[in-house]
Amino acid sequence: MNASAHVLPPVCIIGNGLIGGSLMRDLAKKGERVYGYTHSNAGARQAVADGFDVVTDLAALLARAEQDHALIVIAVPFDVVAEILDAIAEHAPSCGITDVVSVKGPVSAIVEKHGMLERYVGGHPMAGTESSGWGASHEGLFERAAWVVTYDYAVAADRVPEGWATLFTQVCRMASLVGAEAVPVSAAKHDEAVARVSHLPHVIAEGLSIVGDRGSTLAQSLAAGSFKGATRVAATQPSLVRNMCETNAEQLVGVLDEFIALLEEARDGLGAERPDMQHLAEAGHRAHTRMAARSGARRESVSPVRISSRPVMRVHPGGPGWVKQLQQIEAVGGRVEVF
Amino acid sequence: MNASAHVLPPVCIIGNGLIGGSLMRDLAKKGERVYGYTHSNAGARQAVADGFDVVTDLAALLARAEQDHALIVIAVPFDVVAEILDAIAEHAPSCGITDVVSVKGPVSAIVEKHGMLERYVGGHPMAGTESSGWGASHEGLFERAAWVVTYDYAVAADRVPEGWATLFTQVCRMASLVGAEAVPVSAAKHDEAVARVSHLPHVIAEGLSIVGDRGSTLAQSLAAGSFKGATRVAATQPSLVRNMCETNAEQLVGVLDEFIALLEEARDGLGAERPDMQHLAEAGHRAHTRMAARSGARRESVSPVRISSRPVMRVHPGGPGWVKQLQQIEAVGGRVEVF
Missing domain, CATH: 3.40.50.720 (NAD(P)-binding Rossmann-like Domain)
Structure with missing residues (x-):
């Protein structure tokens, strides 16, 4: 040009x-x-x-x-x-x-x-x-x-x-x-994928912050890495979070339904006489391994290339x-x- | 001694x-x-x-x-x-x-x-x-x-x-x-607080990993900070996750119910004709601000003391x-x- x-x-x-x-x-x-x-x-x-x-x-x-x-x-x-x-x-x-x-x-x-x-x-x-x-x-x-x-x-x-x-x-x-x-x-595939890996994590961060906060000063005092990692993005301006979630509502609702169903299954297993969370723990770990195996560039590489x-x-x-x-x-x- | x-x-x-x-x-x-x-x-x-x-x-x-x-x-x-x-x-x-x-x-x-x-x-x-x-x-x-x-x-x-x-x-x-x-x-207060700030985040990490993984290679490729932060602890050995969650099942079930109710409310708002997530976004942000205001020691301090x-x-x-x-x-x- x-x-x-x-x-x-x-x-x-x-x-x-x-x-x-x-x-x-x-x-x-x-x-x-x-x-x-x-x-x-x-x-x-x-x-x-x-x-x-x-x-x-x-x-x-x-x-x-x-x-x-x-x-x-x-x-x-x-x-x-x-x-x-x-x-x-x-x-x-x-x-x-x-x-x-x-x-x-x-x-x-x-x-x-x-x-x-x-x-x-x-x-x-x-x-x-x-x-x-x-x-x-x-x-x-x-x-x-x-x-x-x-x-x-x-x-x-x-x-x-x-x-x-x-x-x-x-x-x-x-x-x-x-x-x-x-x-x-493609736009449609993008919107579904970001509902899974970006908008759902934002919804989770908001909800988990509320549940943690209900535990008051003691929960504040005991919150460590797992809580902080999962709630960090709840510091985002609420208007920005609303903007992305509400704009992608159709995709996000479907993904939220999937997530709620998994939590309900875990809840039922934990509520049983012999509490059991085997399925979620094992399937989650396998899924994490797959996601982590190739999530973006390898930051741990020490190669200058x-x-x-x-x-x-x-x-x-x-x-x-x-x-x-x-x-x-x-x-x-x-x-x-x-x- | x-x-x-x-x-x-x-x-x-x-x-x-x-x-x-x-x-x-x-x-x-x-x-x-x-x-x-x-x-x-x-x-x-x-x-x-x-x-x-x-x-x-x-x-x-x-x-x-x-x-x-x-x-x-x-x-x-x-x-x-x-x-x-x-x-x-x-x-x-x-x-x-x-x-x-x-x-x-x-x-x-x-x-x-x-x-x-x-x-x-x-x-x-x-x-x-x-x-x-x-x-x-x-x-x-x-x-x-x-x-x-x-x-x-x-x-x-x-x-x-x-x-x-x-x-x-x-x-x-x-x-x-x-x-x-x-x-x-006290033991009881501890068990409730860790259900909120540790065991629930572990359950979330497993579930979110599964929902992300269902998005296949594209979701893998697009996953960034919010996803990684919320799923990091899903790399934990499943047997250790089961051990803590199943052992604290009674407290965890109550906390999971609270969390699921928040997600369902958000889901209903997002599923409305005019998608609306105002309540969760604003309440979550306020809760995060309170939790972050005093969550452990101030790591950002540059004081040698x-x-x-x-x-x-x-x-x-x-x-x-x-x-x-x-x-x-x-x-x-x-x-x-x-x-």
Whole structure:
């Protein structure tokens, strides 16, 4: 898109919370051109004081993005996505768009309503902490994380426009630049998987915190690693937790039903005359072993060469058979390297 | 008990797994006299190779403990406690006894059956990892952890025998020596509190591992911090998880019912036409804030002076009103320093 040494076109980040802010820091560190918007005057002042190009005038920023042929990254809570898209339609009608929202089907649906599917590639970095806001953002947040990249549009399209393939390439390269691994996933499969491994853990953290707290100061005093590990994310702002869980409610309800059924079976076993939790303990341990055997990159490696435990496939977006290749990668939870 | 520089009488540890082994390492490092027993030849060989005095002849070891007026620490799984007490009755009829088993009511009941209550003070260090065995044991495991010390016997007794008060002092001093904080708790309150903050998290970890694993390789690939934090302890040996949960079944069933009710309420809210998880998200966040405000010592302190967030009371076991003092400490989840 330009003859400079930049890997990406200018990147325009809408929203500078934990994810948007951390992305901005990493891209700037890599020498990419990046600027952003936040609705909060205080947030913008903080970011500017830290040396970043962040403004509170969305229309002006999007006009700049349009002129720059920038890649727009939507990094706001789900309930603000529609109004951001309205503004993009008005002020940046030809920019490519991606997002980092934690549900993908509902975001796609809004994008479709805006008639913008042909210039949208969904994204979701599987990284975060219990903190939020620019103040919590930091370099390296995405290191070795999976960065989900959706490709439903390419599956549905008779012929994928070249612009869309280019956009897909840019999103994958952006993920890779900040140390993440691009994992191609359909929106529906993503939403089910994150209900299992992210939204359910958040619901659990809230519930377990309440049950622990009912044990009063003594329970506080005795709580150790297992409790703290399982409740850490209950420190997340309740509005953010609601946003992700309520937006993915359909998938989450199904997964909650599965989980409640397992707990009820354990409860019945424990309530028997001879308390018995054999099935849950053994099946849980086996499941944990499988999950841990290949959950992301191997952090324990001491090799200076980065080792990933996700299978990799090199793909040329737009090339022959590339959408089929993405489907093959998705089937094994693998990552894609674009060229 | 002796005129040497030792804080404790010789300590005889029965069982050299994660807890017993780590206790042995810490006591030896502090210059205390410590020796132990394990049923496993391989385990004994490993410990001896590491420079520790560990044997597989329980009768001989207990005879030595009896001669030494040693403090016996039972560090075996619950289902072996009765046979260890049989052996103690035969070979070490006058030693003081404590234990590190994760339930206290059921252990007390077995001790009572053996007619040994007057020489038993229950203990439970709130420390551990998902690993087990001598190979997992290490120095510093108990640093800043709560070490529960039960005192039901002193509450029930008309007059506490001096020997029992001395034993209580020794157990508190041992906890303190290895960096832990002695927290006096009645057996029943302990068992309810650990059902909330330890056994329920274990049940959750098993169930969540299963629900995640059903998401197959994609869920594996996307699982990040919230999932890993909540499932870490599912790596624990299933037999150990069963042992603690099944032994504390009565308390755990009540706590599981509370937790399931919270999940069902959330499920119903999420299943509504307008999905709503407001109550759980906000109540969970408030509960987390309270629990985190004072959960153990402040690890983030950079002060070289050790800071504990548990209120402390100095108590002289056997002195006037000391049992009442313990009850006051228990009411606030505080710690005791004995003198």
